[in-house]
Amino acid sequence: MKILVIGSGGREHAICWKLAKSPLVDKLYAAPGNAGIFRHAELVNIRVDDIDNLLRFAKEKSIDLTVVGPEVALALGIVDRFEAERLKIFGPTKLAAEIEASKAYAKQFMRKYHIPTASYMAFEDMKEALRFVKASSYPLVIKADGLAAGKGVSVVKNYEGAEKTIKDMMQKRQFGAAGAKIIVEDFLVGEEASVFAFTDGKSVLPLIPSQDHKRVGDSDTGPNTGGMGAYAPVPFVSEKMQKDILDLVLEPTVAGMAEERRPFR
Structure with missing residues (x-):
């Protein structure tokens, strides 16, 4: 199986590191990748926002599966382009990715479907x-x-x-x-957790919760970054809290996106 991973960050490094261990993977590419990913995959000098050349490369190399990391590629519609060419790709469509690409849309969506979120104004x-x-x-x-x-x-x-x-x-x-x-919203006090899940647009399979540390300095100081590191599991997320997140956030989100005719897969 030939796999193409799109991205150049720590997230894509972790994905490539794990995929490289699979006996099902014969060849692994990363575009554009980074110095750490070089140990696990062949690097391809194509930017994450260069959808035309990413598509061309996937067709030329007969890629069996493309895994998209960066939100920018999803927001540009890379999944739509690949699926139009009948290429398998892991990620949401451009319409579905708007829930990540626009915070205003995400907040309106949560308000409409009664999903808990901080009070806000746009x-x-x-x-x-x-x-x-x-x-x-x-x-x-x-x-x-x-x-x-x-x-x-x-x-x-x-x-x-x-x-x-x-x-x-x-x-x-x-x-x-x-x-x-811009969005201006209430500040919520407490520990932060990140919860990810796999979904086919209907059912939801949560992963274990993690905690992301975004600030650039030690002891949670300085401006936010895309993420300095994360760990899992987190001790303060109980089984009941995980069930509440599934019932009140994840499942209503997937159902709501389907209702909006932009299923998130």
Whole structure:
């Protein structure tokens, strides 16, 4: 079996490391990969957003399965393009990936389907956003609507911090078009956990919970990154909590996406 993994981060390194151990895998490629992935796969110098050349490579090499890591490739519709050519690929379609590519869409979706989420407001006008945060209690969380490589989220402790963050995103375009629209939401207190699951668009198979550490500095300091590291399992996520997450978040999300005619697979 020939497999192509798309991406160049630690996530793709872990995927390649595990796939390379499988007796079912005869050849493993990574595009573009990184120095660590080089130990496990043949690197291919194609950017994750170069869908045309990724598709060409998959056809030329008769790739049996493509595994997509980065959200940007999913948001650009790589799955739709590959499936149109009858190539097998692991990931959601462009429509389904909007739940990751647009925080405003994700929040609207959760509100519509009664999925627990922090209270929020969405803004496309900077002056309206500034008026809102001036009258708000702190801390607040400010998020760029679009994809920002995991860096588009800021926790602000006062109006001065909120004003700077909003102006950086909406006026200075710190994250380009991704910050043209922002989300301002309540800050939730507590431990953070990440829960992943496999789904065929109908049934849900959760994996064990993990905890992602995003901030660049030790002791949870500095700005957010796409992720400095993660560990699993996490001791504070009980079996009951896992069941609640399945019942209240995962299953309603998959059912809601199907209802919206953009099934998440």
